Amino acid sequence: GNSVTQMEGPVxxxxxxxxxxxxxxxxxxxxxxxxxxQYPGEGLQLLLKATKADDKxxxxxxxxxxxxxxxxxxxxxxxxxxxxxxxxxxxxxxSGGYQKVTFGTGTKLQVIP
Amino acid sequence: GAVVxxxxxxxxxxxxxxxxxxxxxxxxxxxxxxxxxxxPKQSLMLMATSNEGSKATYEQGVEKDKFLINHASxxxxxxxxxxxHPEDSSFYICSARGLAGGPYNEQFFGPGTRLTVx
Numbered sequence: 001g002n003s004v005t006q007m008e009g010p011v012x013x014x015x016x017x018x019x020x021x022x023x024x025x026x027x028x029x030x031x032x033x034x035x036x037x038q039y040p041g042e043g044l045q046l047l048l049k050a051t052k053a054d055d056k057x058x059x060x061x062x063x064x065x066x067x068x069x070x071x072x073x074x075x076x077x078x079x080x081x082x083x084x085x086x087x088x089x090x091x092x093x094x095s096g097g098y099q100k101v102t103f104g105t106g107t108k109l110q111v112i113p
Numbered sequence: 114g115a116v117v118x119x120x121x122x123x124x125x126x127x128x129x130x131x132x133x134x135x136x137x138x139x140x141x142x143x144x145x146x147x148x149x150x151x152x153p154k155q156s157l158m159l160m161a162t163s164n165e166g167s168k169a170t171y172e173q174g175v176e177k178d179k180f181l182i183n184h185a186s187x188x189x190x191x192x193x194x195x196x197x198h199p200e201d202s203s204f205y206i207c208s209a210r211g212l213a214g215g216p217y218n219e220q221f222f223g224p225g226t227r228l229t230v231x
Contacts, residue, residue, distance in 0.1 A: 036222075043119075043206055043224035044157070089156065093220075100147075101208075101220055103156040 002027045006090045006104035013080055013111050021075040021107045023064075023090035031092040033057075033066055033073040034101070038087045047075075047088070080111045116140055117209045119223040126197055127231055134192045134226045136207030141217040142187035143209035148180075151204040151225070163190055197230045204228075 006023040013019060025033065035047040035057070048057030053068035062077045073090060090104040116139040126132050136146055145164050149157040161177075163169035163184035171177045179201075181193040190209075194201050206225040211217025 044222040046222075100159055100162070105156045106154075 002031065002092060002094060002102040004090050004092055004102055004104035006088075006107055009087075009106070009108040011107060011109050013109070015082055015111055015113050016079045017111075019075070019077040019080045019084075019109065021088055021090075021109070023073045023075065023104060025071050025073065025090070025092050027071075027092055027094060027102075029094055030068075031094045033064070034091040034093070035062070035064055035073070035075050036089040036091060036103075038089065038106070040086070044089065080109070082111045082113055085109055085111045115217055115221045117143075117207065117221050117223040119205075119207055119226050121226060122224065123227040123229075125229045125231065128198050129196055131193055131195045132197055132228060134194075134205055134207075134228070136190045136192070136209065136223055138188050138209040138211075138221070141209075141211050143190075143217075144187065144212055145210045146184055146190040147208045147210070147220060148182060148190075148192050149206045149208070151206060157206060160192075194228065197228070199230045202228055202230045 003026045032051045034049045036044045037047045048059040050057040050066035056065045064073050064075045087106045087108045089106045091101050093101045118137045120135045148160045150160050151157045159172050160175045161169045161171045163182045165184050165187050169182040184190040204225050208220040208222045210220050
């Protein structure tokens, strides 16, 4: 079955530091890959997505590239801000989000001034 | 576009009572809605998938008699936690999806409902 593995947190960074959150997946076929963000006390928001190999999703300075050869979808940001503090979930769906979305366990990011 | 709301955003109830949570798609018709549960510091687990006008499909291990799901219209699904107990305390999140091939054919998530059972 499908599964997503992402690095355990929490991750604590100083403002303007470089961020990488690793995510690898196991799936049949060619899944779509997502990063969701959950701010404290709120629900999930789609941060970015990629639907095929070598696609790069990007939003709000965050980027992730769909690497089929390494089954990875690592999240990166060049310079984090305090407002980026949240929990980040890597996820996949075998049908572009149409059917069941499988989530990783989430990585909590804390950015300190 | 593609806004999904949940009501209430938080609820506290006594053990043994039932609680209803609403999930609404505000600006599109949701042919399918999904209900997830999130335990503290853990990921979201899919509980069930409901299609408008038909019975929900529950994931393995989810008690259908305890978590009643109704999807009576294209914009509303409800989750009723019956005879709630403290172990049902959790964060419940719904998502909604439109017609296949249309502009809303992916899951859009609601803000979640925090349930605390005393």
